[in-house]
Amino acid sequence: MHIMEGFLPHPWWEIWFVVSLPFIAYGVSRIGRMARERRETLPLLAVAGAFIFVLSSLKLPSVTGSCSHPTGTGIGAILFGPWITSVLSTIVLLYQALFLAHGGLSTLGANVFSMGIAGPVVGYLVYRASQRFNLYLAVFLAAALADLATYIVTSLQLALAFPAADGGVLLSLKAFAAVFAITQVPLAGIEGVISALMFKYILQARSEVLLRLNVISKPDLVKLQEGAT
Amino acid sequence: MKGEIVALASVLIFFLAFLWTSQSGMHEWEGADSKAEGVIEEITGGSYTPWLQPLWEPPSGEIESLFFSLQAAIGGLVIGYFLGYYRRKAGDGN
Numbered sequence: 001m002h003i004m005e006g007f008l009p010h011p012w013w014e015i016w017f018v019v020s021l022p023f024i025a026y027g028v029s030r031i032g033r034m035a036r037e038r039r040e041t042l043p044l045l046a047v048a049g050a051f052i053f054v055l056s057s058l059k060l061p062s063v064t065g066s067c068s069h070p071t072g073t074g075i076g077a078i079l080f081g082p083w084i085t086s087v088l089s090t091i092v093l094l095y096q097a098l099f100l101a102h103g104g105l106s107t108l109g110a111n112v113f114s115m116g117i118a119g120p121v122v123g124y125l126v127y128r129a130s131q132r133f134n135l136y137l138a139v140f141l142a143a144a145l146a147d148l149a150t151y152i153v154t155s156l157q158l159a160l161a162f163p164a165a166d167g168g169v170l171l172s173l174k175a176f177a178a179v180f181a182i183t184q185v186p187l188a189g190i191e192g193v194i195s196a197l198m199f200k201y202i203l204q205a206r207s208e209v210l211l212r213l214n215v216i217s218k219p220d221l222v223k224l225q226e227g228a229t
Numbered sequence: 230m231k232g233e234i235v236a237l238a239s240v241l242i243f244f245l246a247f248l249w250t251s252q253s254g255m256h257e258w259e260g261a262d263s264k265a266e267g268v269i270e271e272i273t274g275g276s277y278t279p280w281l282q283p284l285w286e287p288p289s290g291e292i293e294s295l296f297f298s299l300q301a302a303i304g305g306l307v308i309g310y311f312l313g314y315y316r317r318k319a320g321d322g323n
Contacts, residue, residue, distance in 0.1 A: 001262035006279030007269065043311045053304030057297050061247050065256030066264050092300075099296045101283035102262075136232065158265060162272045172272055179264045186246055193239040197232045198308075205315035 001068045001180065002093065002111040003154060005104025012161040017109030020086070023117050027087040034084075041209055044202065048076035049088040051198060055191060056092055056115075062183040070191035071150050074143025075198055077120035078127045079215055089116030110157050119150035135220060139199040144192030151180040 008016070034041055055072025062068060076085035090112050096102040103111050123146030130138040155176035164171040203210060203224070210216050216224075250256065269277055287293035 001260050001265075004262050004266065004279070005283045006281035007266070009277070009280065043314070046307050047311050050304040050307035054301050054308070055304075057300040057304070059260065059297075060243075061250070061258050063246055063250050064261075065250055065254070065258065066261050067258050068261040095300060097283070098285070099287070100293060100300075101286040104281070104283060106281045158269070162269055162277070164272050165274075172268075175268045175272065176265060179268055180261050183261045186243060190239055190243050193236050197236045200232045201312055205312050205319065 001151075001154075002096070002103030002115070003107040003158065005097070005101065006106055007104070008107050008110055008157070008161050012157070013106050013109060015109075016107075016113050016157065020109045020112040020117060023083060023086045024090055024112065027083040027085070030081075030083050031087060034080075038212070041213060044079060044206060044209055044213075045084070045088075047202065048079055048085070049091065051075045051195075052088055052092050053095075055194070056096070060187055060190070062186050064179075064183045066179070066183055068151070068180070068183045068187055070187050070194075071115050071119055071147050072191065072195075073115060073120045073150070074123045074139065074146045074191065074195045075202075077123035077146060078139060078142055078199070079202075079210070079213060082117060082120035082124050085120040086112060086116035089120075111154075114150045114153040114157060118153040119146040122146050122149040131216070131220075135216065135224065136196045136199065139196040140192035142192075143195030144188040147188040147191045148181065148184055151184040152177060155180045 031045070034045070052072040055070040057069070059067045059069045071089075073085050073089055076088050090108075093103055093108055093111050093115065097104050097108060123142040126145050127138050127142035130141055155173055158176045159169045159172035162172055163169045164175070203216075207216075207221055207225075211218060211221060287296060
């Protein structure tokens with residue numbers, strides 16, 4: 001769930017645009033370079049973007065009695081890093097803002113920051129830190145924590161814009177996190193599992209591209225292929 | 230196979246959690262974003278009105294679900310197409 005149209009007052013909506021724009025611009029230039037130098041990776045880029053499309057269209061019920069949706073940014077972050085993933089997320093957020101009145105154009109900067117930047121940065125770092133232990137567990141953790149981070153940042157963005165009269169930003173953060181972050185916990189788990197499964201299929205189909213993108217190491221790949229039956 | 234079994238089990242647990250929550254009282258299952266709207270109202274004492282409305286809103290729930298399904302269908306199509314293409318190319322498709 002994204003911040004709805006018009007729900008971030010001045011100056012916050014402008015601030016988040018300013019923060020997000022450099023990421024998107026750099027991401028676009030990275031995609032351009034990839035399209036020129038490594039054309040064979042483009043189909044995987046489409047798959048990573050499509051994965052975000054599917055997962056962020058699924059509104060799921062949660063233990064808090066309300067619904068939210070996963071983000072699907074974990075796979076993109078792992079394969080291509082946070083910059084390129086920020087561009088993919090922007091496309092999805094634009095689609096939802098224009099055709100579904102979900103999220104919004106004025107809040108696009110803030111939503112791109114939470115879903116396209118903060119989440120993928122967390123996912124990327126988690127994957128890099130944990131990939132040497134177990135590849136699939138690393139994907140699970142990266143995707144689940146990217147999802148959770150997104151909604152914690154969303155809560156923070158709203159708390160900064162709407163500090164409580166007494167108690168300030170911290171109290172607001174607690175209130176927004178109770179709505180967004182707690183709802184998200186079971187969804188993040190499911191997202192982690194589905195992302196790990198998706199990673200397995202990508203690995204089966206295009207392991208040599210993953211090697212070239214530096215997502216996995218040669219010894220890890222050999223070990224996995226020997227273990228697979 | 231292991232991955233698929235784990236995924237299936239997770240979905241089952243997720244579904245059971247949904248049933249369990251449904252049993253424990255009345256829930257509206259509304260979006261977390263409209264719940265956040267309630268929190269904003271509480272914090273500001275109802276003084277905040279959104280300064281911008283969406284350019285276009287799906288005129289009904291049916292049309293909204295059309296666009297959500299379309300989003301999922303586009304994504305599913307792209308994933309299926311490329312993974313299938315790679316499988317065929319790798320030689321284990323025939």
